Amino acid sequence: MSEACFTARATLRTQVRDLINELPLNRNESGQYNHDDITVFIKGVERHFKGLYNPLHPGQGLSQLLAQGPNTLTKLKSTNMFDAASVLKQSAKEAAALAKQTGVDETPQITTRADAQDEADRRNYPIQAAIGAKEGAAEAITNKVGSDITDSVLRNADGNDNKSVDEYTLYEVLQAAIQGAIRPTMTEILSQKVAVINHKFDFRKTIATNMEILRAKVNRVTSYGITHDETEITLTLLANINYATHHDWGRELRPAMQEIRKRYKYNHTHNATSLADILSELAAADAIRTLSDAPEPSNESANAVNDTVSLFQDLMQAQSDYEESAFAVHSDSDSSTNTRQRSSRSKSRDRGNNGRGRSKSRDKAKGINTDCPGCKEFKRRKRHPNIDNAKCFWKKKYKGFRPAWICQEMEI
Numbered sequence: 001m002s003e004a005c006f007t008a009r010a011t012l013r014t015q016v017r018d019l020i021n022e023l024p025l026n027r028n029e030s031g032q033y034n035h036d037d038i039t040v041f042i043k044g045v046e047r048h049f050k051g052l053y054n055p056l057h058p059g060q061g062l063s064q065l066l067a068q069g070p071n072t073l074t075k076l077k078s079t080n081m082f083d084a085a086s087v088l089k090q091s092a093k094e095a096a097a098l099a100k101q102t103g104v105d106e107t108p109q110i111t112t113r114a115d116a117q118d119e120a121d122r123r124n125y126p127i128q129a130a131i132g133a134k135e136g137a138a139e140a141i142t143n144k145v146g147s148d149i150t151d152s153v154l155r156n157a158d159g160n161d162n163k164s165v166d167e168y169t170l171y172e173v174l175q176a177a178i179q180g181a182i183r184p185t186m187t188e189i190l191s192q193k194v195a196v197i198n199h200k201f202d203f204r205k206t207i208a209t210n211m212e213i214l215r216a217k218v219n220r221v222t223s224y225g226i227t228h229d230e231t232e233i234t235l236t237l238l239a240n241i242n243y244a245t246h247h248d249w250g251r252e253l254r255p256a257m258q259e260i261r262k263r264y265k266y267n268h269t270h271n272a273t274s275l276a277d278i279l280s281e282l283a284a285a286d287a288i289r290t291l292s293d294a295p296e297p298s299n300e301s302a303n304a305v306n307d308t309v310s311l312f313q314d315l316m317q318a319q320s321d322y323e324e325s326a327f328a329v330h331s332d333s334d335s336s337t338n339t340r341q342r343s344s345r346s347k348s349r350d351r352g353n354n355g356r357g358r359s360k361s362r363d364k365a366k367g368i369n370t371d372c373p374g375c376k377e378f379k380r381r382k383r384h385p386n387i388d389n390a391k392c393f394w395k396k397k398y399k400g401f402r403p404a405w406i407c408q409e410m411e412i
Contacts, residue, residue: 008125009132012052016136019048025144033145034182039223041144042174045137052133056126062133068171077166078131082123084116091116135165141173149180189224196221196228201240203250203294207286211237211279234270234278241282249293256285374398378409 023044026037050061056072057064064073091110099106110116142150153172155162184192196217201210214236218228238260244250245257260278268274370376371383374395384392391398393406402410 009128009135012129012132013136013139016048016052016133017140020045020137020140021143023048023144031146032182035178035184035223036220038145038177038181039220042177045141045174049133049137052129054126054130056130062130065130065134065137066170066174068169073130074169074171076127076130078128078164079166080127082120084113084120087116087119087123088113131165134170137170138165138168138173141170141177145177145180150176152176184224189221189226192217192221192224193226193228197232197236199236199240200297201244202297203244204291204296206291207237207241207279207282210240230272230275231270234275237275237278244294249290249295252289253282253285256281 023041025033025041027033046063046066049066050063052061054060054062054073062073064071067074087110088108091108095106095108110119138150138154142154150173151159153163153168153176196214199214199217201207203210214233218233221228238257241250241253241257245254260281263277264270264274270278368376368379368381372380372389372392372394374380374389374392375383378394380394389395391400393402394410396410396412
């Protein structure tokens with residue numbers, strides 16, 4: 001058996017374990033972590049795996065080990081290895097097949113045992129290195145997130161024994177880590193989606209840098225299963241550029257924006273190709289722009305989405321104020337039907353008092369709300385300055401919702 005079967009596997013296992021252990025993963029006092037932190041952690045794992053040496057896939061490293069589904073690396077088993085005998089046999093077989101095609105006797109490329117052993121070492125190295133990297137990653141991820149998270153993947157169903165390295169994939173381990181995170185609420189996810197749409201460029205930086213920041217926010221939302229495609233990214237980009245062209249510090253972008261408008265209509269469905277073309281057009285204008293002239297991002301560049309969200313919040317606040325006023329009126333009113341009877345007798349006495357009504361000063365002294373006709377009629381004390389008198393619960397012509405106890409008091 002080749003020596004590479006031992007050295008490569010052990011070396012990569014230690015190397016990968018140390019690399020992943022150095023990656024930060026923020027956790028609270030209870031040892032829990034949130035979705036955003038584990039997403040950043042996984043990005044770091046992917047970066048390290050792509051940088052590892054792998055002659056089977058030059059330029060890609062061992063990143064295929066993290067992929068979902070079968071591929072060259074995920075299909076490798078710890079028992080896959082070559083020795084001198086297997087290499088000599090394969091070389092002879094290849095020579096025979098070539099001779100059959102050409103009709104000429106072919107000499108095998110490898111004929112000596114020493115050469116066969118060297119070839120076996122060369123083939124065994126990437127295989128066992130991938131297995132070692134897989135073991136090291138599983139161990140390091142478990143150290144980071146906790147064995148209670150990864151046991152469902154790395155241990156047997158009864159939990160009494162660990163699975164073999166061939167019985168799990170790193171994709172399954174990472175998915176278990178994501179499932180073990182503190183999940184955000186739907187409101188938080190929606191807020192992040194709105195933040196992406198409402199993203200404001202900092203024109204003190206290049207457009208390319210601003211696009212990187214925007215894509216980072218998009219990736220964060222995408223990790224929640226929310227789609228944010230190139231069409232929406234392009235819309236945010238063009239909205240920010242359009243804002244810049246209305247200011248002197250963005251005048252260099254005006255010709256580029258005019259060219260983009262000629263090339264793409266307002267209702268054009270953008271894709272990766274059109275976005276790349278727009279960025280190329282803007283890059284030329286961005287190169288001659290004086291970045292220091294641009295001011296710090298302000299609320300002026302907020303788009304209509306921000307206004308819509310603010311309007312929605314105002315409506316919700318108004319509804320809350322209205323309910324608080326109604327509750328205050330209810331808490332200050334008498335809890336029995338005798339209140340209504342006393343109010344009726346009071347009206348009778350007022351009518352019999354030589355036709356003279358109570359003055360406003362006397363009403364205010366007793367705390368009656370004289371600002372609202374509805375409250376004044378039913379002798380309500382609490383005022384509601386944030387609620388229009390036309391929407392008062394005590395106004396008979398009001399057609400909206402009324403609490404049941406007010407309907408009983410009003411006998412409607």
